[in-house]
Amino acid sequence: xxxxxxxxxxxxxxxxxxxxxxxxxxxxxxxxxxxxxxxxxxxxxxxxxxxxxxxxxxxxxxxxxxxxxxxxxxxxxxxxxxxxxxxxxxxxxxxxxxxxxxxxxxxxxxxxxxxxxxxxxxxxxxxxxxxxxxxxxxxxxxxxxxxxxxxxxxxxxxxxxxxxxxxxxxxxxxxxxxxxxxxxxxxxxxxxxxxxxxxxxxxxxxxxxxxxxxxxxxxxxxxxxxxxxxxxxxxxxxxxxxxxxxxxxxxxxxxxxxxxxxxxxxxxxxxxxxxxxxxxxxxxxxxxxxxxxxxxxxxxxxxxxxxxxxxxxxxxxxxxxxxxxxxxxxxxxxx
Amino acid sequence: xxxxxxxxxxxxxxxxxxxxxxxxxxxxxxxxxxxxxxxxxxxxxxxxxxxxxxxxxxxxxxxxxxxxxxxxxxxxxxxxxxxxxxxxxxxxxxxxxxxxxxxxxxxxxxxxxxxxxxxxxxxxxxxxxxxxxxxxxxxxxxxxxxxxxxxxxxxxxxxxxxxxxxxxxxxxxxxxxxxxxxxxxxxxxxxxxxxxxxxxxxxxxxxxxxxxxxxxxxxxxxxxxxxxxxxxxxxxxxxxxxxxxxxxxxxxxxxxxxxxxxxxxxxxxxxxxxxxxxxxxxxxxxxxxxxxxxxxxxxxxxxxxxxxxxxxxxxxxxxxxxxxxxxxxxxxxxxxxxxxxxxxxxxxxxxxxxxxxxxxxxxxxxxxxxxxxxxxxxxxxxxxxxxxxxxxxxxxxxxxxxxxxxxxxxxxxxxxxxxxxxxxxxxxxxxxxxxxxxxxxxxxxxxxxxxxxxxxxxxxxxxxxxxxxxxxxxxxxxxxxxxxxxxxxxxxxxxxxxxxxxxxxxxxxxxxxxxxxxxxxxxxxxxxxxxxxxxxxxxxxxxxxxxxxxxxxxxxxxxxxxxxxx
Numbered sequence: 089x090x091x092x093x094x095x096x097x098x099x100x101x102x103x104x105x106x107x108x109x110x111x112x113x114x115x116x117x118x119x120x121x122x123x124x125x126x127x128x129x130x131x132x133x134x135x136x137x138x139x140x141x142x143x144x145x146x147x148x149x150x151x152x153x154x155x156x157x158x159x160x161x162x163x164x165x166x167x168x169x170x171x172x173x174x175x176x177x178x179x180x181x182x183x184x185x186x187x188x189x190x191x192x193x194x195x196x197x198x199x200x201x202x203x204x205x206x207x208x209x210x211x212x213x214x215x216x217x218x219x220x221x222x223x224x225x226x227x228x229x230x231x232x233x234x235x236x237x238x239x240x241x242x243x244x245x246x247x248x249x250x251x252x253x254x255x256x257x258x259x260x261x262x263x264x265x266x267x268x269x270x271x272x273x274x275x276x277x278x279x280x281x282x283x284x285x286x287x288x289x290x291x292x293x294x295x296x297x298x299x300x301x302x303x304x305x306x307x308x309x310x311x312x313x314x315x316x317x318x319x320x321x322x323x324x325x326x327x328x329x330x331x332x333x334x335x336x337x338x339x340x341x342x343x344x345x346x347x348x349x350x351x352x353x354x355x356x357x358x359x360x361x362x363x364x365x366x367x368x369x370x371x372x373x374x375x376x377x378x379x380x381x382x383x384x385x386x387x388x389x390x391x392x393x394x395x396x397x398x399x400x401x402x403x404x405x406x407x408x409x410x411x412x413x414x415x416x417x418x419x420x421x422x423x
Numbered sequence: 424x425x426x427x428x429x430x431x432x433x434x435x436x437x438x439x440x441x442x443x444x445x446x447x448x449x450x451x452x453x454x455x456x457x458x459x460x461x462x463x464x465x466x467x468x469x470x471x472x473x474x475x476x477x478x479x480x481x482x483x484x485x486x487x488x489x490x491x492x493x494x495x496x497x498x499x500x501x502x503x504x505x506x507x508x509x510x511x512x513x514x515x516x517x518x519x520x521x522x523x524x525x526x527x528x529x530x531x532x533x534x535x536x537x538x539x540x541x542x543x544x545x546x547x548x549x550x551x552x553x554x555x556x557x558x559x560x561x562x563x564x565x566x567x568x569x570x571x572x573x574x575x576x577x578x579x580x581x582x583x584x585x586x587x588x589x590x591x592x593x594x595x596x597x598x599x600x601x602x603x604x605x606x607x608x609x610x611x612x613x614x615x616x617x618x619x620x621x622x623x624x625x626x627x628x629x630x631x632x633x634x635x636x637x638x639x640x641x642x643x644x645x646x647x648x649x650x651x652x653x654x655x656x657x658x659x660x661x662x663x664x665x666x667x668x669x670x671x672x673x674x675x676x677x678x679x680x681x682x683x684x685x686x687x688x689x690x691x692x693x694x695x696x697x698x699x700x701x702x703x704x705x706x707x708x709x710x711x712x713x714x715x716x717x718x719x720x721x722x723x724x725x726x727x728x729x730x731x732x733x734x735x736x737x738x739x740x741x742x743x744x745x746x747x748x749x750x751x752x753x754x755x756x757x758x759x760x761x762x763x764x765x766x767x768x769x770x771x772x773x774x775x776x777x778x779x780x781x782x783x784x785x786x787x788x789x790x791x792x793x794x795x796x797x798x799x800x801x802x803x804x805x806x807x808x809x810x811x812x813x814x815x816x817x818x819x820x821x822x823x824x825x826x827x828x829x830x831x832x833x834x835x836x837x838x839x840x841x842x843x844x845x846x847x848x849x850x851x852x853x854x855x856x857x858x859x860x861x862x863x864x865x866x867x868x869x870x871x872x873x874x875x876x877x878x879x880x881x882x883x884x885x886x887x888x889x890x891x892x893x894x895x896x897x898x899x900x901x902x903x904x905x906x907x908x909x910x911x912x913x914x915x916x917x918x919x920x921x922x923x924x925x926x927x928x929x930x931x932x933x934x935x936x937x938x939x940x941x942x943x944x945x946x947x948x949x950x951x952x953x954x955x956x957x958x959x960x961x962x963x964x965x966x967x968x969x970x971x972x973x974x975x976x977x978x979x980x981x982x983x984x985x986x987x988x989x
Contacts, residue, residue, distance in 0.1 A: 119854040119859070119862055120853030120857050120859075121854075121858060123856070123859070124852060124855070124856035124858070125471060128878045128879075129556075129879065130553060131559075131907075135905075136905075137548070137550075137555065138551040138553055139551075140551065141549065141609065142551065181610070185462075185631070187462045187469075188462035188463050188631045189463055189609035189615060190463070190615070190616065190631050195631045198631065257664075262667065262672055265672065268672070269664070269667065269668055269672050269674065270674055273630065273657075274628065274636060368661075369664070371657060373630060373632070373633035373659065384853065386853050386857070
């Protein structure tokens with residue numbers, strides 16, 4: 089197992105380098121220019137100077153190499169300095185966002201907590217709802233509960249979050265005034281009152297995202313359970329006189345969990361990636377909102393860094409899923 | 424009874440004039456929301472209105488413009504003029520006298536050295552200063568003494584109120600920004616996020632592209648102001664969400680730029696929590712006619728250049744007919760509601776510069792048809808007009824934006840009534856306004872017959888704006904497609920008149936010439952077809968008093984006077 093992990097990690101290095109190059113070229117070749125953010129009243133020569141000061145006019149390869157150096161060398165040095173109080177990266181240029189002229193990693197650092205709280209909670213809630221629904225729907229296939237669960241997950245799947253989000257705002261924020269429509273990112277949880285505030289402002293975005301996540305995971309769970317319920321070992325277990333509870337939760341559930349865990353693990357990078365639309369609708373200043381804002385403004389350093397971090401996360405969680413697979417299913421051996 | 428009425432009257436007087444007795448910090452928190460989040464508080468590095476608006480609560484220019492476009496002093500004792508000796512007789516310099524005893528928010532004195540430094544900061548060749556045009560023509564800025572600043576121009580300057588006037592050129596503190604000159608400017612994250620200023624508020628917290636937190640500046644020059652103890656600006660989302668959070672849920676006091684469809688405006692007003700305010704500056708949504716041939720059959724480098732005049736639109740009668748077919752009032756009702764009004768002018772404001780040009784306001788389809796018939800464009804077999812075997816078929820492009828697509832559809836239908844075939848094209852705003860010389864879809868390249876967008880000018884004088892249409896400013900492959908004369912309009916008489924405007928100092932004469940220039944581009948030639956005079960539409964809660972929206976400066980120019988009303 090250990091050599092397998094090492095081998096996979098070694099293979100990941102060229103993969104990621106290639107990915108970074110492809111992303112860079114894609115973002116660079118995409119139409120749009122940061123110049124579109126400058127008002128039309130600014131004369132052309134001033135615009136040119138702004139572009140030069142940003143380094144946006146340098147050739148592609150120069151910018152790519154600079155970015156590689158900044159990402160893999162200067163930013164880690166800054167982190168090291170930050171932790172140990174050294175000054176190794178003194179005077180080196182960090183990756184700066186074109187939009188705000190502030191370091192990209194500082195922005196990510198500011199935004200990750202919101203994304204993890206909101207999107208992470210939604211994922212957790214989604215999983216917690218999805219598993220029981222999936223299990224019971226499979227056990228009582230075609231019952232009214234199953235039909236109802238199928239209906240809800242179809243709704244969760246097919247109704248876009250920009251619709252459910254605005255619907256919730258109109259009903260619960262505008263008409264009933266139960267929850268705020270705007271997420272207050274400056275709120276600090278210090279006592280019960282502020283904790284309650286935090287819960288209230290998280291309620292709607294979490295509900296929207298949890299519905300979406302639960303829909304997907306509950307369908308996978310149901311399918312995996314159904315497949316296992318028809319297996320011979322289930323009949324054997326029942327014939328041995330085991331209670332339905334043991335049959336369902338010990339034998340069938342464990343075997344069904346193998347594909348479900350993979351799906352959950354592969355879905356985890358999206359937690360870090362944030363929820364572009366939901367964050368935008370509720371004004372949660374997470375990573376997703378940062379990404380879409382940067383794309384609109386053609387902020388290449390920001391888009392490049394964020395998408396590359398997502399790529400790293402996806403590669404890592406793929407590995408995690410594969411390793412988990414080996415642990416959960418003794419039949420699978422990597423060595 | 425009489426006593427009671429008198430008392431009520433007195434009480435009412437107090438309620439309507441709360442600013443008179445509010446004291447600093449007595450009104451709690453002011454909550455603002457912007458559909459575009461603030462990226463930096465240093466407008467010299469961004470040029471984005473959102474950043475300039477937020478920065479304006481913290482850093483101030485020497486003088487600003489009020490709601491009528493009249494200049495008024497902020498950090499100086501009086502506005503320089505030729506009468507008080509502030510403006511040199513030969514118009515080559517202007518001298519500003521700072522208010523004695525002014526303090527920065529950190530308690531240090533505000534001096535002429537700070538003003539001189541600000542000029543040095545923005546005029547540095549490697550700084551990429553977004554407000555460079557404010558300092559165009561400035562030869563030197565020097566401190567005569569601690570409280571006197573002299574700005575010398577390269578030549579006579581009829582309008583000396585550019586540098587340090589208006590929210591685009593606020594004063595930065597020398598002590599804070601000293602290490603941020605030139606190429607170092609963007610790396611000064613701390614300074615750009617927490618500038619020290621003289622304005623009514625100072626920054627206490629800043630998260631990029633999300634929230635700005637402010638508190639009352641303890642050293643603000645008026646000890647009774649601002650009435651709010653703290654303020655916050657939350658950014659992001661969209662105009663609809665921002666408007667809703669003021670007008671329907673009441674979570675915010677003020678929302679900037681809530682440009683939403685007219686029916687949504689009416690629905691939100693019905694909630695009774697707030698109101699819309701609109702400021703009409705010089706922003707005009709217009710159709711620009713291409714006077715050169717954009718045909719894809721021409722070799723690259725010759726498309727849309729002066730080498731090939733446009734085969735259809737060079738005919739002034741066609742341009743006029745196209746304009747006559749448009750019902751501008753309907754466009755306003757469909758797209759902007761209270762946020763727009765029909766116009767025939769390129770320079771619709773300030774009042775004194777606006778030509779009395781109203782001829783285009785009534786739609787006249789029959790007249791347009793007659794004009795085309797007269798010009799030899801007659802309907803062909805399929806109803807599309809033709810002349811010498813050439814079909815009257817146009818490509819009409821604009822940026823992706825729901826209102827613009829509505830406008831395109833409406834105008835296409837009116838033009839179809841004339842017998843004009845229109846092919847619509849909409850381009851992502853990032854590309855259309857991106858100015859990339861390699862892209863065929865920028866508005867400067869203009870590879871289409873007509874295009875629609877909006878533009879305006881800064882400040883209250885249209886000279887620079889009108890000078891965009893000089894022959895020399897025609898974009899082309901030699902200039903990397905840079906240049907503001909999008910229509911490729913070229914008229915020696917126009918060029919001569921612009922030169923005359925630049926040499927004229929007397930205001931009355933200037934307005935006269937500016938109107939003439941405006942008419943040459945619009946009603947005389949119909950090279951530019953103005954559609955809608957657009958305002959900025961903002962929303963404020965009924966509990967917020969003192970709002971006086973301003974089109975000539977920061978629209979929130981007087982946050983120091985804002986108060987809470989019940």
